Amino acid sequence: MMLDLGVAFGRVFFVMMFVLNLGGLLTWVERKQSAIMQDRIGANRASIFGFRIMGLFHPLADAIKMLTKEDFRPARADRFLFSLAPFVSVFFALVAFASIPFGDTLRIGGREFPLQAVTLNVGILYVFAMLSLGVYGVMMAGWSSGNNYALLGGQRAAALMISAEIAIGASIMGVIMVYGSLNMQDIVRGQGRLLLGWLPAWGIVTQPLAFVLFLTAGIAATKRIPFDMPEGESEIIGYFVEYSGMKFGMFAMADFLETVVIAGMTTALFLGGWQVPWLFADGFHFPWGTTVALPHLAVVVLQVGSFALKVCAMIFVMMLIRWTLPRFRYDQAMRLGWLGLFPLSILNIVLTGAILLLFGGNGS
Amino acid sequence: MRLGQRFYVIEAVQGVLLTAGHFFRNMGAHVARALGSRTARGAVTIQYPEERRPYSPRLRSLHRLVRREDGSPRCVACMMCETVCPARCIYIVATEHPNPEIEKMPERFDIDLGKCVFCGYCVEACPEDAIRMDTGILEFSSYSRRGMIYTKEMLLSLEPVGADGRPTSPVPIPANRTV
Numbered sequence: 001m002m003l004d005l006g007v008a009f010g011r012v013f014f015v016m017m018f019v020l021n022l023g024g025l026l027t028w029v030e031r032k033q034s035a036i037m038q039d040r041i042g043a044n045r046a047s048i049f050g051f052r053i054m055g056l057f058h059p060l061a062d063a064i065k066m067l068t069k070e071d072f073r074p075a076r077a078d079r080f081l082f083s084l085a086p087f088v089s090v091f092f093a094l095v096a097f098a099s100i101p102f103g104d105t106l107r108i109g110g111r112e113f114p115l116q117a118v119t120l121n122v123g124i125l126y127v128f129a130m131l132s133l134g135v136y137g138v139m140m141a142g143w144s145s146g147n148n149y150a151l152l153g154g155q156r157a158a159a160l161m162i163s164a165e166i167a168i169g170a171s172i173m174g175v176i177m178v179y180g181s182l183n184m185q186d187i188v189r190g191q192g193r194l195l196l197g198w199l200p201a202w203g204i205v206t207q208p209l210a211f212v213l214f215l216t217a218g219i220a221a222t223k224r225i226p227f228d229m230p231e232g233e234s235e236i237i238g239y240f241v242e243y244s245g246m247k248f249g250m251f252a253m254a255d256f257l258e259t260v261v262i263a264g265m266t267t268a269l270f271l272g273g274w275q276v277p278w279l280f281a282d283g284f285h286f287p288w289g290t291t292v293a294l295p296h297l298a299v300v301v302l303q304v305g306s307f308a309l310k311v312c313a314m315i316f317v318m319m320l321i322r323w324t325l326p327r328f329r330y331d332q333a334m335r336l337g338w339l340g341l342f343p344l345s346i347l348n349i350v351l352t353g354a355i356l357l358l359f360g361g362n363g364s
Numbered sequence: 365m366r367l368g369q370r371f372y373v374i375e376a377v378q379g380v381l382l383t384a385g386h387f388f389r390n391m392g393a394h395v396a397r398a399l400g401s402r403t404a405r406g407a408v409t410i411q412y413p414e415e416r417r418p419y420s421p422r423l424r425s426l427h428r429l430v431r432r433e434d435g436s437p438r439c440v441a442c443m444m445c446e447t448v449c450p451a452r453c454i455y456i457v458a459t460e461h462p463n464p465e466i467e468k469m470p471e472r473f474d475i476d477l478g479k480c481v482f483c484g485y486c487v488e489a490c491p492e493d494a495i496r497m498d499t500g501i502l503e504f505s506s507y508s509r510r511g512m513i514y515t516k517e518m519l520l521s522l523e524p525v526g527a528d529g530r531p532t533s534p535v536p537i538p539a540n541r542t543v
Binding site: 033035036037038039040041212320321323324325336 | 372373376379380382383384386387390391394406407408409411
């Protein structure tokens with residue numbers, strides 16, 4: 001009983017800390033990575049007792065600034081919804097990660113625990129649903145501010161969300177067809193098989209088109225550049241114009257958390273999740289015949305580390321895209337979503353179905 | 365548009381590869397610097413208060429009044445600089461010099477740096493080479509207008525810039541400057 005409780009708490013705690021800390025750290029990553037990409041140094045002046053540690057105190061300083069700023073509410077704003085909106089945004093971004101597996105089963109004292117905050121048979125739909133619900137916070141913020149520009153920003157966000165989510169949903173269909181499950185853990189396990197005896201059957205190998213479509217739509221779902229026309233911080237006015245202080249900070253944080261969630265989903269669906277190439281439950285089996293036996297705990301640590309590394313790499317790629325491409329115009333983003341991503345993902349479903357039908361069903 | 369440009373993906377990937385190239389090159393330089401390399405530079409940033417761009421020797425910085433051997437100003441209060449000053453920021457009150465060979469000297473010599481446009485005409489106009497703009501001091505901002513007025517004593521105390529391009533004398537702070 002105590003063990004159950006402890007392990008359950010540990011799993012939730014791990015996911016919570018992973019997502020929250022990574023989300024908080026992303027403000028620093030964003031500043032530093034963009035600076036290094038642009039031959040700059042980046043924010044490095046915040047110091048405690050003269051220690052600067054590469055500007056790592058800036059997220060802390062940001063948080064203190066946000067918390068101590070005036071929390072202003074416009075006179076015409078809807079009192080309840082205006083306060084609720086940022087919490088809705090952050091909440092759904094936070095809980096979305098719960099069903100993404102970060103490791104295979106952990107055996108303690110003859111009992112098995114899946115390394116996943118919540119084990120759901122419809123895990124992929126759950127993540128998808130939570131991600132979509134996040135847009136309610138955005139629309140709520142736009143409407144309840146009592147500001148027409150905020151309302152328009154909220155509408156742009158809703159339109160972008162719908163066109164992106166449809167493409168996300170349609171592009172993961174191919175993955176579900178190949179691995180034959182809606183359970184994220186089963187999908188990740190399915191990616192541990194080897195094609196031709198040496199190539200890990202990761203989603204990016206079996207579903208390359210879906211990977212590109214999912215990544216594009218996923219970046220659109222995070223509402224960040226190049227799909228930041230709900231917000232458009234430098235020119236157009238977004239849904240959180242009327243927000244200040246930590247409520248504004250929560251919207252900014254929700255974007256970072258969504259980045260983490262999209263990176264986690266991409267990892268789980270296309271990059272093999274916690275899989276390490278050629279690592280099985282009892283150790284490495286290299287395709288050239290070498291075998292390295294590993295204890296159970298070492299395998300679990302390798303798997304969790306591999307998952308964390310892949311998520312960080314995905315975040316790096318998403319940041320790279322965010323700091324490279326210019327923003328799409330509203331009509332361009334709509335065109336891309338409805339005339340580009342959506343038909344291509346339907347095509348992907350048809351192609352996957354045809355290939356599965358021709359070369360043996362259910363992903364083998 | 366070429367066909368390759370119409371498919372946004374190819375151009376986007378090229379762009380991402382370009383920025384990724386910058387990232388990894390700069391990151392390598394940063395790591396090399398952290399490991400002790402003196403020459404590797406991962407950024408073009410000059411971190412201003414600690415690092416400075418080398419200034420030109422012709423730089424017109426904060427004025428100073430040149431001293432004679434005995435420490436009195438070389439200025440003879442001829443009013444040339446006050447006359448030529450386009451911003452009218454120099455105020456001179458002349459007085460008798462104790463030495464009969466020198467006709468006059470300034471009793472007061474104030475420069476209002478809040479008005480000065482750093483044109484250097486005063487230096488050009490001076491027949492005695494008594495005013496120069498070679499202190500190398502650039503930071504003398506103040507929160508008040510009064511704090512921008514530099515008196516004769518302050519200007520006399522300044523030294524020319526050192527060989528390394530750094531100011532040799534401290535920035536004189538006006539007594540009534542509110543910080």
